Amino acid sequence: MLKKFFLICSGVDLKLIDNCANGEQNKYVGIGATVFFTAIMATIAGSYALFTVFDNPYTSIFFGIIWGLLIFNLDRFIVATIKKNDSKWKEFLQASPRILLAIIIAVVISKPLELKIFEKEINQVLLTEKNQMTLDNKTQIAQQFTPEIAKINSEIEVLKTEIATKETETDALYETYIAEAEGRKGTKLLGKGPVYKEKREKHDAALAELNQLKTTNTDKINQKETAIASLIENQKLTETKTQPIINNFDGLMARVTALNKLPWLPSFFIFLLFLAIETSPIFAKLISPKGEYDFKLQDQETAIKTWVQQQVNQREEMLQADIDINKKVYEDIKNEEEIYAYKQKMARDLLKLQADSFYKKQQKML
Known part of the structure; x- marks a missing residue:
């Protein structure tokens, strides 16, 4: 039963192959087994590749099976359509388009499995890229809010400077009327005379203005600090909203790109392995001598052509x-x-x- 199944996989005419020797049948059983197991590998590779896209195992397995059946049908068609003749060069020319197709299939099959084999290394590359993207994202977002925050901070500094200037002016007036009272400056008369009262009134007026300025500017500073806090909150909120996009940066294309940043030699050998598996049925038919089945098939086709x-x-x-x-x-x-x-x-x-x-x-x- 298994032998017949592999013969079906090889694409031979069952009626013709049944009348051939066991050695001839075993040759095509081997070819059919290679075609079958290549389709199994294609199913696994396709399911994993689609899982990185859909994140749904049932959908991935369903389409992976369809992909495996497609590869099985292509391989079976390739092997079945290669005809043996007396010239090896003509056989190679006949098989060259099929070899090219086999190379393409090998690339398609090997790439998802490479992604799985080197998953840890790819995750490390993606982590580095995500960290850099996070820093770049924060920098870009900060560029949107920093100018406004800097502007408000400069306005706060102006308000604080106004208070400091008024305080300096008030302190100077205070020093003036105290010095007048002590007789160190001004009239240099000890005591609280008319000049002292005049200077004291100027100081008191300046002090009242300072208190009023402090009250007004403090309210303005509080409002502006609230505005800065709001901008900083919006900045953090924007960072929070955009971060999931960066965290989800691990799709199929991102993983393939990350794989290409790893050393190429291991991936190349894996590709060669699948290329050897995929082309082995073709080269098995090319290098094998013309057998009993080939003669019978040629006789059947020649008879139909003659008729x-x-x-x-x-x-x-x-x-x-x-x-x-x-x-x-x-x-x-x-x-x-x-x-x-x-x-x-x-x-x-x-x-x-x-x-x-x-x-x-x-x-x-x-």
Whole structure:
């Protein structure tokens, strides 16, 4: 049962192969087994590749099976359509398009399995890229908010500078009226005279203005600090919203790109392995000598081709004979007087009818 299944996988004619020797049958059993297990590997590779896209095992397995059946059908077609002949060069030319197709299939099959084999290394590359993308993302977002925050901070500094300037001015007035009271400056008279009162009033007025300025500017500073806190909160919120996009940066294309950043030699050898598996049925047929099955298949195809050619030639001869007979018949009829007289009478009647019809038309017009 298993032997018959592998023979079906190899694409041979079961009726012809049943009459061949066991050695010939075993050769095609091996080819069919290679085709079958290549399709199994394609199913596994396709399922994993689709799982990285859909994140759903059932969907991935379903489409992976379809992909494996497609590869199975292609491989079976490739092997079944290679015909053995007496020239190895002609066989290679005949098989060259199929070899090219096998190389493409090997690439498609090997790439998802490479992604699985080097998954840890790929994850490390993706982690590095995600960290860099996170830093770049924060920098880009900060560029949107930093100018506004800097502007508000400069406005806060202006308000603080106004307070500091007013404090310096008030402190100077305080020092002036104290020095006047102590007799160190101004009139240099000890005591609280008229000049002292005048300077004290200026200081008190400046102090009141300072207190008012502090109250006003402090409210403004609080409002601006609240605005800065709001901007910083919006900045963090934007970072939080965009971070999942970066975290999900591990799809199929991202993994293939990360794989290409790893050393190429291990991936290349894995590709060569699948290329050898995929092309082995083709090269097995190319390098093997012409066997019993090939002779029987050639005999069957030649017999059908000869029969078709005979049918075509027979139809051509029948057509030529019919043409010759018809030509001879019409040559004989052409010389008969009876046919000539009959056609002459019919032509005369037709001319009379045409003349009468023309006369009636002219008469109506007049």
